[in-house]
Structures are given as structure tokens and as C-alpha cells.
Amino acid sequence: MEKYGEHTRQELFQTARKACERAYAPYSGFKVGAALLGESGKVYTGVNVENASYGAAICAERTAFVKAISEGEKRFAAIAVASREEEAVPCGICRQFMYEFAPDMDVITCEKGGTLKVRKLKELLPEGFSLKKEPRP
Ligand code: ZN
Numbered sequence: 001m002e003k004y005g006e007h008t009r010q011e012l013f014q015t016a017r018k019a020c021e022r023a024y025a026p027y028s029g030f031k032v033g034a035a036l037l038g039e040s041g042k043v044y045t046g047v048n049v050e051n052a053s054y055g056a057a058i059c060a061e062r063t064a065f066v067k068a069i070s071e072g073e074k075r076f077a078a079i080a081v082a083s084r085e086e087e088a089v090p091c092g093i094c095r096q097f098m099y100e101f102a103p104d105m106d107v108i109t110c111e112k113g114g115t116l117k118v119r120k121l122k123e124l125l126p127e128g129f130s131l132k133k134e135p136r137p
Helices: 006-022 060-070 092-099
Strands: 032-038 043-047 076-083 106-110 116-120
Touching: 006 032, 006 043, 006 060, 006 076, 006 106, 006 116, 032 060, 043 060, 060 076, 060 092
Parallel strands: 076 106
Antiparallel strands: 032 043, 032 076, 106 116
């Protein structure tokens, strides 16, 4: 897995922040963007896409994953998640969805003051559900 430094974390976060402007959030007004770094080095962006039928909405993180998986990417180093102002952290559904592919991935968010926070996905979802036979660290 490619290592990446603070600069790349900041870049990933800025990519997520830019992406959030493309979010479709007419109901909540809470625009979220994500930037997912695949092992190939490619970055996949995602935004939340809401729907008049609320349950049909999808979060930015899952949008990014669906794009990446559908393009053949299978392993991931990190995901940055951003909103316009407040810290945006992945919801429970997204944590489980992402855990399927990358429990060791870094999740990069940003506190209101501008400080980046980096946590492993498995810290955000301890003992996530998995049917895979190999033991998870
Ligand atoms: Zn979510």
C-alpha cells in the first residue's frame, strides 16, 4: 500500500472539499464531498445525492466507493470527507459499507478550526460485520 504524507492528506481533503460543491442536497442543504485514494494512486470523488424519496439518497463516501469498485479498484489507502463548514464524519451505513473493502484505511476529516483528523476505519467501526474468512487485524 502506497504511503502518503501530510501533503497528500491535505490534498485529498481539498479534493473532497471541492467535490462537495457538486453535491445534490436540496432537502438537507448539507453538502458533503469525499475523495477516495485507491491503491493504484487514482482518486475517486463522490458527493451526497439526495432524493425526494429520502431513503433513496446516497452519501458521498458510498458514491466514491461505487465509482471506484465499478472501475476495477479493489484496495484503498484513505478517504477524505468534507462539508463546507462543519466536520463531516461517515455515517454508520457508510462505515459498514467501507469496512467490506478497507478496514485499515485512513479516514481523513477536518475539525472546524481546520485541523485534519486521521483515524483508521476500524477505529470508527470496531468489530465491523464481515463474512470474509481471513482474520481482520
Ligand atoms: Zn453515509
